[in-house]
Amino acid sequence: MPPKYHIETSQVPNRFQKITRSGIIAWEEGCLKCTRCVKKDCVYQVYEKRNLDDRQMLDSLDSACMDCFRCVQNCPNRLIHKGLNPSYKALGDHYWTPEIISGLWFQAESGRIPVSGAGYGGPFSGPGFDAMWTDMSEIVRPTRDGIHGREYISTTVDIGRKVMAIGLGPGGEIISQAPPLVEIPLPVIFDMLPWSPPGDNIQLSFLYGARALGTFAVVRQSGINPAVREFLPHVIIYVDGNPGDLKEELFSSARIIEIPDGGDPIALQERFKSINPALVVMIRLRLGPKTPERAFALIAQGAEVLHLVADEYGLEEGSDPLFIKERMKEVHLHLVDKGVRDQATLIGGGGIAMAEHMAKLIICGADALSIDIPLLVAMECRVCRRCKEGIACPVELDGVDPLWGSLRIANLMAAWHSQLLEILGAMGIREARRLRGEMGRAMFFEDLEREIFATMGKRG
Amino acid sequence: MDQKTAGLNITIFFCQQLDIDQDKNRRTLEKELGSQIRFFPLPCSGRIDPLHLLRALESGADMVYLIACPEGACRYREGNLRARKRVGYAQKLIEEIGLEGARIELITGTAATPATIDTIARELLMRDATVGISPVRSKG
Ligand code: SF4
Ligand code: SF4
Numbered sequence: 063m064p065p066k067y068h069i070e071t072s073q074v075p076n077r078f079q080k081i082t083r084s085g086i087i088a089w090e091e092g093c094l095k096c097t098r099c100v101k102k103d104c105v106y107q108v109y110e111k112r113n114l115d116d117r118q119m120l121d122s123l124d125s126a127c128m129d130c131f132r133c134v135q136n137c138p139n140r141l142i143h144k145g146l147n148p149s150y151k152a153l154g155d156h157y158w159t160p161e162i163i164s165g166l167w168f169q170a171e172s173g174r175i176p177v178s179g180a181g182y183g184g185p186f187s188g189p190g191f192d193a194m195w196t197d198m199s200e201i202v203r204p205t206r207d208g209i210h211g212r213e214y215i216s217t218t219v220d221i222g223r224k225v226m227a228i229g230l231g232p233g234g235e236i237i238s239q240a241p242p243l244v245e246i247p248l249p250v251i252f253d254m255l256p257w258s259p260p261g262d263n264i265q266l267s268f269l270y271g272a273r274a275l276g277t278f279a280v281v282r283q284s285g286i287n288p289a290v291r292e293f294l295p296h297v298i299i300y301v302d303g304n305p306g307d308l309k310e311e312l313f314s315s316a317r318i319i320e321i322p323d324g325g326d327p328i329a330l331q332e333r334f335k336s337i338n339p340a341l342v343v344m345i346r347l348r349l350g351p352k353t354p355e356r357a358f359a360l361i362a363q364g365a366e367v368l369h370l371v372a373d374e375y376g377l378e379e380g381s382d383p384l385f386i387k388e389r390m391k392e393v394h395l396h397l398v399d400k401g402v403r404d405q406a407t408l409i410g411g412g413g414i415a416m417a418e419h420m421a422k423l424i425i426c427g428a429d430a431l432s433i434d435i436p437l438l439v440a441m442e443c444r445v446c447r448r449c450k451e452g453i454a455c456p457v458e459l460d461g462v463d464p465l466w467g468s469l470r471i472a473n474l475m476a477a478w479h480s481q482l483l484e485i486l487g488a489m490g491i492r493e494a495r496r497l498r499g500e501m502g503r504a505m506f507f508e509d510l511e512r513e514i515f516a517t518m519g520k521r522g
Numbered sequence: 523m524d525q526k527t528a529g530l531n532i533t534i535f536f537c538q539q540l541d542i543d544q545d546k547n548r549r550t551l552e553k554e555l556g557s558q559i560r561f562f563p564l565p566c567s568g569r570i571d572p573l574h575l576l577r578a579l580e581s582g583a584d585m586v587y588l589i590a591c592p593e594g595a596c597r598y599r600e601g602n603l604r605a606r607k608r609v610g611y612a613q614k615l616i617e618e619i620g621l622e623g624a625r626i627e628l629i630t631g632t633a634a635t636p637a638t639i640d641t642i643a644r645e646l647l648m649r650d651a652t653v654g655i656s657p658v659r660s661k662g
Pocket of ligand 1: 126133
């Protein structure tokens with residue numbers, strides 16, 4: 063049995079004070095000068111270690127406080143209060159919520175799974191991925207030996223085209239050729255960012271991270287510079303310019319190349335493969351109502367990998383956009399129907415914000431997925447989108463140290479990997495490849511609603 | 523923008539309760555003025571500490587404003603009253619070291635005209651400058 067895939071984690075401290083959900087408001091005026099101030103009794107010594115970060119004028123009180131309320135309750139003159147922090151509520155937006163962002167920060171800082179404590183206080187259902195539940199029935203299996211212990215669960219997936227049958231020649235010799243296949247130990251690749259501050263450091267963080275984790279980062283053709291070349295075995299070159307401008311040597315070092323749909327991607331795929339037959343070619347499609355048909359047509363013509371991307375909210379294009387999981391299901395089932403699903407790899411991306419989204423999109427039919435914004439959040443991004451508007455980044459991501467960034471990314475991916483193992487273990491599935499398309503092991507809110515309520519309200 | 527305080531570095535601390543959309547509303551000014559203007563939202567103006575004000579001057583601000591809610595409208599009841607005392611204290615401190623007390627100013631909104639943070643800030647920028655470049659900054 064091959065060694066277990068393991069991601070090394072470490073505590074990687076924040077560069078900036080984090081924005082916390084609540085803050086301490088302590089009045090000085092009215093202090094009774096007690097012989098022993100309650101502030102001295104804080105077990106976390108929050109008041110003693112207090113400092114002010116002048117880049118953001120944030121008091122360390124807020125991020126260090128563990129919300130025990132001891133000081134609040136014990137000050138005899140009620141001078142210490144805890145209040146909700148409005149800056150926390152202003153983080154991100156309706157999709158990239160403050161809870162998601164702060165959860166990603168925690169994982170990137172510690173490499174650990176966020177634990178919410180006893181019970182789950184959130185809603186039972188919601189839009190998007192929240193309208194889907196996975197079957198965790200195997201969680202109680204008594205023989206379970208611990209997914210982090212001796213039990214082996216693989217998260218490896220393949221990127222490339224697969225042959226469905228071996229072709230034999232007249233003398234019984236094998237004549238079919240096996241197309242190139244790239245294995246990644248985690249079903250995740252790093253995609254281009256929808257927005258980010260300028261400079262190369264963010265990209266370098268991604269590349270260091272991709273190399274350390276054994277996966278890939280998509281880099282635009284125009285962004286291939288000498289610093290990126292060193293990482294070519296972990297780069298997916300996205301051909302967004304003239305393919306003729308790509309230097310031949312790139313083809314020999316790169317293992318995967320991505321081309322946009324439109325024009326004749328299959329002809330381009332053939333052209334690239336004639337230069338390096340070991341190259342895997344991926345076709346990038348904007349997810350939309352026509353994707354199921356288009357995906358089938360491309361696979362029928364020989365496409366190897368389709369990268370289906372939604373926007374940063376997980377929505378496809380069009381006037382009445384579907385959420386990525388809905389369309390992914392449809393694409394997958396259409397390809398199953400046509401009998402070609404196993405020939406090609408599907409990678410889904412856009413709106414993947416949490417580890418559970420990863421498992422859920424795979425259940426909906428993706429072999430692997432691409433992520434973008436969470437990697438930036440791992441490096442303290444607040445999803446304020448100031449960079450998109452040309453305003454300075456409040457956490458100075460343009461000058462981020464790529465090594466620090468890559469450690470944060472590795473931590474986040476380690477936490478996601480552990481969560482994927484938890485989900486697979488609880489579902490009784492031993493490998494991520496087997497999770498793909500396992501819709502029978504999940505429940506979808508819309509389906510349940512239809513099944514339960516369809517017959518009601520029908521008169522006569 | 524026709525700014526009377528052109529060339530000055532302005533730091534604005536403000537109570538976030540004043541403008542729930544502050545994060546969006548302040549962006550045009552942040553874009554126009556870049557590092558010349560810095561906004562620091564506070565959960566309550568009473569959260570200000572004289573240290574905030576001094577640090578702002580120390581890190582290159584020529585003028586530091588604290589914008590508080592109108593009297594009687596503080597969410598924490600007396601935050602803005604306490605803020606006034608702290609601003610007074612910080613002014614005294616900087617005067618002692620030879621800086622003009624006017625480099626720190628408390629602005630109190632009026633209950634009658636609730637305003638967005640950018641309109642308040644623009645008004646401040648349009649006022650005649652009472653101080654010049656801070657000696658802290660010019661000494662580098
Ligand atoms: S609430 Fe608890 S942890 Fe927070 S500062 Fe007070 S005593 Fe310390
Ligand atoms: S924090 Fe804001 S400006 Fe910085 S990278 Fe994130 S979205 Fe862009």
